[in-house]
Structures are given as C-alpha cells and as structure tokens.
Amino acid sequence: MNDTYITEEHELFRKSLRKFLDKEAYPYYSQWEKDGMIPRAFWRKMGEQGFLCPNINEEYGGSGVDFGYSVVINEELERVGSGTIGIGLHNDIVIPYITTYGTEEQKKRWLPKCATGEFISAIAMTEPGAGSDLASIRTTAIKVDDHYVLNGEKTFITNGMNADLVIVAVKTDTKVTPPYRGISLVIVEKGMKGFTRGRQLNKVGLHCQDTAELIFDDCVVSSENLLGEEGKGFYYLMEKLQQERLIVAIAAQIAAEEMIRMTMAFIKERKAFGKAISSFQNTQFKMAEMVTDVEMSRAFLQKLIYDHMKQKDIVTQVSMAKWKCTENARRIATECMQLHGGYGYMEEYEIARRYRDIPVASIYAGTNEMMKSIIAKNLGL
Incomplete structure (x- = not known):
C-alpha cells in the first residue's frame, strides 16, 4: 500500500540507508551477536551519515525532518536484526525528552554529540x-x-x-x-x-x-x-510513552514481515515427499493466515503513524497496535520456525534468532497486559 506520510524524499533516504546498512551492518551483525555489543564505531558511522537523531533541529546537529524519517530508520534497522532496537531508543525515545523538556543550555550541551554518535543515551x-x-x-x-x-x-x-x-x-x-x-x-x-x-x-x-x-x-x-x-517526571513519561510504544509496534511489524519473507523462500525450496512443502495445503493455509494478519496490522499501523505525525492523541489505538503487533510477531515466529522443520532450530538459519528475539517485545515499553488495561480503561470499563 502507499503510505500517506511517505514521500519521494523518504524513499531516497531509505535507499541511502539500505546501501549504508548493506556495507556497515549486515556483514557484521553475527559478530555483534557474539560480542554482545554493537560497537561504538558503528554509532559514529550512523551519525556521520545523518542517521542519528534526524528529528532534532539543525542548530543542534540534526536535520529537522519529520517523524517519517524515523519510521524509515527503525524499519530498516529491524530488517538487519532486532538487537538494533537501542538505536531507535536513542533516536526516538530518549532524545525527545531532551528536545521537549530540556533547557537551551542542556540542548546545546548534549544534543550535538547525540547526533554524531559520540554520546549514546538510555x-x-x-x-x-x-x-x-x-x-x-x-x-x-x-x-x-x-x-x-x-x-x-x-x-x-x-x-x-x-x-x-x-x-x-x-x-x-x-x-x-x-x-x-x-x-x-x-x-x-x-x-x-x-x-x-x-x-x-x-x-x-x-x-x-x-x-x-x-x-x-x-x-x-x-x-x-x-x-x-x-x-513532573511521571507526566513527562506518560506523554512520551505513546511514541515509545509506536516504535515497538513498528519494529514488531517489520520482524513479522521479515519472518514471513524468509519462510516463503524456504518453503518454495524445501522438498518433502518429492515436492515443495509450499504445495501442501497446511503450509498454504498457515502462510495465508500469517500474510493476512500482517497486511491488516500494517494498514492499522500506517494510519496510526500518520495520526501521530499530526500530533493526535491516539494512546488507546497505539496501545492496541503495541499489543497486537507484538503478539502477531510472537505467534508468527513460532509458525515460521515450525515450517522450517528441524532447520528452524539451527542457529545458522535466521528464523532461530528471530524466534528468540521477538518475545520480549510483548514485555517492554509496558507489558501487553498493561496495554489491555489501558484500552479497557479508555473504553470506560
């Protein structure tokens, strides 16, 4: 579908980011997993290319662009791997507290180095x-x-x-x-x-x-x-949680799409009983169910991103998206691993990593049980 907030400039930005990640992230991600750390050198390279804190004003080292650029960055980083979530947290969860509530002196002291990757935030x-x-x-x-x-x-x-x-x-x-x-x-x-x-x-x-x-x-x-x-800290936290949960939903959506993509390729190549397992009715039904779920959640999520960019109060709907997108991804991880058979349990296949990475998304940024409580409360229950 065409995203109402995505322009030609956003897509050119995405193309540039993908080229950068193809060179600087994909080849090294497995090593980062073994090291237990994304190296600070990668953060610096992200900053040099303008992929950190793009929303902050130019006077503080950013580009002053809209949230659509953050969506692009979070989507492409999630395609690399869920372990990059800390970069999205830096860009779109921590830094907005400083830009919104910080003094001029605080902004000048911290934001430029956050944009270059010299400072990492939490x-x-x-x-x-x-x-x-x-x-x-x-x-x-x-x-x-x-x-x-x-x-x-x-x-x-x-x-x-x-x-x-x-x-x-x-x-x-x-x-x-x-x-x-x-x-x-x-x-x-x-x-x-x-x-x-x-x-x-x-x-x-x-x-x-x-x-x-x-x-x-x-x-x-x-x-x-x-x-x-x-x-005022509690009020500040409540105000910023809408964007935090939206970021989590976006990451979960992309993770689900990526797991379906890699599983689709696998079932077309893998043969059993003399034919591709993609020809079995059970496989076809499972794929049809998963693709339908991600298409529907994608449509809902796109509307929320657009409304969020228009600064609408969509706390209830974002709580829905955070819950549903993360639950979808967790279930899809299980289904896709099952369709990989024994190979899905092997670390050499990416689905194994995705399977262990995705469950925590239903816990952080507020558990999914909390999301349901928020929805119920806002329904007047």
Missing part, C-alpha cells in the same frame, strides 16, 4: 521491584545545595553498558500523595561520582543489545541536570 525507569508500576520506584534523589544525591538501582536498561547519558526516573519527594507526584527526571552522565554499571544481562535474545543494571550509590548530580520541573 532511559532508566525499571527497577528490580518496580516494572510497569512506575509510581512504586524507590530510587531517590535528595536535593543538597546545588546538586542531587541519587541512591538506588535500575535494571533491564537498554544501552546500559554503552550509555554516556541516562535519563533516570527518581523520587525527589517520597512523602507526597499520590506517590507519582514525587517523580522527577534527572540526567546522569558517564563518569559521575557514585554512578556504576552492574552486570551486562545475559538475555534469551537480543544478544548484541547491551542491556544492563545501573547502580547509584550516593551519586552526585548537578541540579542543572534536572530535566523539566521537579515532580
């Missing part, structure tokens, strides 16, 4: 005892003169090992009622006293994505690193 919300329930976070930031003292731990932090800047959700007021009114956002920088990284977490999938624990032990952060106003 956002730290989840704690060992607080996931979807953000109001229950226990990391504190106590104001002392002209700085804050942070104490607490965060976990499951995307880009956690590489990050130079981390937006940390903290409690600046532990006594206020309701508790979410005490949440603020502060930016912790690499090298700050009391900021250390714990383990790089050993995940089932997304092996090249450096997910880590972060520890704040009397971490001293200048009050100049407060993002926005004290006590």
